[in-house]
Amino acid sequence: MSLTRDAILNMPDSPIIDVWRLGVGRSDVIGLWAGESDLPTPKQFSEAAMAALANGQTFYSQNRGVPALRQAIAAYYQRLCNVTLEDERIAATCSGMNSVMLVAQAIIEPGDNVVCVTPSWPNILRAITITGGEVRSVPLGHGEDGWHLDLQRLFDACDARTKAIYYASPGNPTGWMIEPEQQRELMAFARERGIAILADEVYQRIVYDRSHAPSLLELATPDDPVFVINSFSKAWAMTGWRMGWLVYPRAMLETFEKLIQFNTSGGQAFLQAGATVALNEGEPFVKSFVERCRGGQKIALERLRAIPGVSVVPNQASFYLMFSVEGVSDTLDFCKRAVRDAGVGLAPGIAFGEESAQQIRLCYARSDASLIEAMDRLENFIGR
Structure with a gap:
């Protein structure tokens, strides 16, 4: 008999972690899976x-x-x-x-x-x-x-x-x-x-x-x-x-x-x-960070909308976009393949509830250069 409560035993890991484990430590992976930027804390x-x-x-x-x-x-x-x-x-x-x-x-x-x-x-x-x-x-x-x-x-x-x-x-x-x-x-x-x-x-x-x-x-x-x-x-x-x-x-x-x-x-x-x-x-940093995210939002939204078969939902705030890919129903599998084959880390929508199971989350709180490279890779990956 397990000492662990059933509620804990039956609680699954977040699917984001399943994807993250495939790419953590790989220098060739651009991680857009986690809710953080690539900026260190201000000095x-x-x-x-x-x-x-x-x-x-x-x-x-x-x-x-x-x-x-x-x-x-x-x-x-x-x-x-x-x-x-x-x-x-x-x-x-x-x-x-x-x-x-x-x-x-x-x-x-x-x-x-x-x-x-x-x-x-x-x-x-x-x-x-x-x-x-x-x-x-x-x-x-x-x-x-x-x-x-x-x-x-x-x-x-x-x-x-x-x-x-x-x-x-x-x-x-x-x-x-x-x-x-x-x-x-x-x-x-x-x-x-x-x-x-x-x-x-x-x-x-x-x-x-x-x-x-x-x-x-x-x-x-x-x-x-x-x-x-x-x-x-x-x-x-x-x-x-x-x-x-x-x-x-x-x-x-x-x-x-x-x-x-x-x-x-x-x-x-x-x-x-x-x-x-x-x-x-820290107000000057906050304002500059929001402007940086504004640029990332523009890059990600424009690039995703330009990929055939991709539908993206525009956002009002935060630093995420949710999108879906025509013909993709298993977004966890899609995100795992994106890490292995394209070197891009994304978060499967199933992690956030059944209602978003066929969507994918992308975090764009990164440098423009890094985000552009990630979108290039993603476009090639989806187009295969």
Whole structure:
């Protein structure tokens, strides 16, 4: 008899990992499979962390993060969204994913369901399953004008056991973005029904028609059951740092103090010094990174549209495109062959849900030269 819970035993690896394993370590593979750029963390962030390490900031930190970082998070929202956050509602976490797991541990009980806008990054949905919840998917629609959410379909998926609604905006893998009008309708529905909202805003800054995607914090009161997740990974090029933050209802301060204590006992103080500098001084980098992604989006979108048999869904934000190839139904096999035969790493759509099983995700957060070479290889591969 296995000691492992059935929910864990029956949980498959992400198909992205299956593809990644074929090409990891190969210098000839251009990896467009992972959600990160090819830029290292800016030196000023790293140097702040190194200085803190050298100065002996190697002891336990406060559970919710060092005060300077919490203050930087609050100041960031004041500048960006004109939102005032109480310190008691902010926790620095050991990655955005850690934030998700903390919220799942806090609110989900066995038998609860969470209604999720999909396609979605699989790790979020696995957190719900791990904590005993049921995932109810509500797929986005899409067409030549991009992705769209049917709010009524989302509302209809909720029932008496619905504990929360989850969405990512901008979304991974779609680049879909919820607009304020739909946010207001969603907020009103959640208040009426007593349902929590888990808003993943990790890609909030990677937007091409404005300074940032709308944050639910711009509508929510301190007492609304709203949980907003963010991360330093994407816009500040800090994926390997595993640093994020969480904003939660003010009544749950004690809850998250306890959960962080029993999960991680708080993050590393010297890394938080680097994250503080990222928020306080990193705006020029964020803006330049978004412009770099804008160029990558243009290259990838134009090149994919020019390949016979390829259909691509345009995105509003993030640094991903989803496309399909005529005659390809097994996208996991397609992505494996693309690694072996073309030296291009892609993510199969099945990783993000059954509704995207025949699509493929491409991350274009790379240098123009690297992306052009990848598109050349992909065009030749598809045309064989």
